[in-house]
Amino acid sequence: VGTEIVLTFEIADNLPPAMVDQNQLELALLNLVVNARDAMPEGGQVIISAETVKIDQADDLDPGQYVRLSVIDTGGGMDAETLARAIEPFFSTKELGKGTGLGLSMIHGLAVQLHGALRLCSEPGKGTRADLYVPVADAAVEAEPVEVQSEAFEPTARARILLVDDDLLIAMSTADMLADLGHEVIEANSGPIALEVLKADNAVDLMITDFAMPGMNGAQLAEAAHRVSPGLPILLATGYAEMPNGATIDLPRLGKPYTQSELAREISRLLKGSDRPLTH
Known part of the structure; x- marks a missing residue:
């Protein structure tokens, strides 16, 4: 501080x-x-x-x-x-x-x-x-067995993830969660910096980007990123319940704030649905 x-x-x-x-x-x-x-x-x-x-x-x-x-x-x-x-x-x-x-x-x-x-x-x-x-949690209540759903998070292979967020606190917290899940993280605090990373390094398996960023928002970044790296899986992290007017791209969304298990589940879903082989 x-x-x-x-x-x-x-x-x-x-x-x-x-x-x-x-x-x-x-x-x-x-x-x-x-x-x-x-x-x-x-x-x-x-x-x-x-x-x-x-x-x-x-x-x-x-x-x-x-x-x-x-x-x-x-x-x-x-x-x-x-x-x-x-x-x-x-x-x-x-x-x-x-x-x-x-x-x-x-x-x-x-x-x-x-x-x-x-x-x-x-x-x-x-x-x-x-x-x-x-x-306060009720310690006297025993946790009921949780039935594993087919939608549940399954660990994926180690991926190289580009994380884009202009809020350094959120970026730090998310980067820690990703590293704890075993992924390699590249951080960028703006859309233009993220594009420079993609242009210089094609070995990115997935991009996670905030929506509300000054200059270039997450939807604009996603469109530009697909021109640089077609087929790149992109996850949009946003506090919006619905996308604002003018957002023309349809992307998987993860609502803020999110847990590590929610983040892991979305990463697993996107990587398994991608035709791109992992770089690691």
Whole structure:
């Protein structure tokens, strides 16, 4: 987070297990911390806390036990209008090219998906507090056997994957998941850079690209990539439920935020459906 930021941890003892995917939680925390850092260009303090809380009644949460993960900064804060729009997709107070505006929206979506909540509290001059509530796992309930579906992820051979995302946090998290699955990863943080990689190196088995990128979005990149490397399997990672107007290419899509198993399943499906032999 930089040398000008004082990072403090306040983690309660004996936290119970929470019902959340580790990779998704890590990505959510990274986004919240980077947002806090960016709100303090002259430096400041970020407090990361975790504790168990009991909710008896709330509009956005069912009654029960939750793990509350909080990120608190001493930045300039937000006014009421900005705070009200903070979780809207693609709303951002950062200058062009500094962020997609999908961070808080994706964290909110993850929280809702988990039957939790994301709460923001902020005032001008008083910093911002982000609270992510995640339901406590019921350890007394034994996991039921899971029937393996034909659609289930099956490990594939090691592939060389070009990963394109202008959000460095998402790129880092996805690259870690891909490496953990045994794949070789080439990273590019923009469409033009990805095209240069493809032009210089045809030994790419699959491209995974974000959609919302400045200058050249993922659909535009995919069209250009197919001109350079016809038949290249491409997976579009997007926070959109539906593709925006003007997106003319039909690509397999993986909704953000995604788990490692979801990512692995899509890679397996695309590589098995491709006529191109793997480069490894």
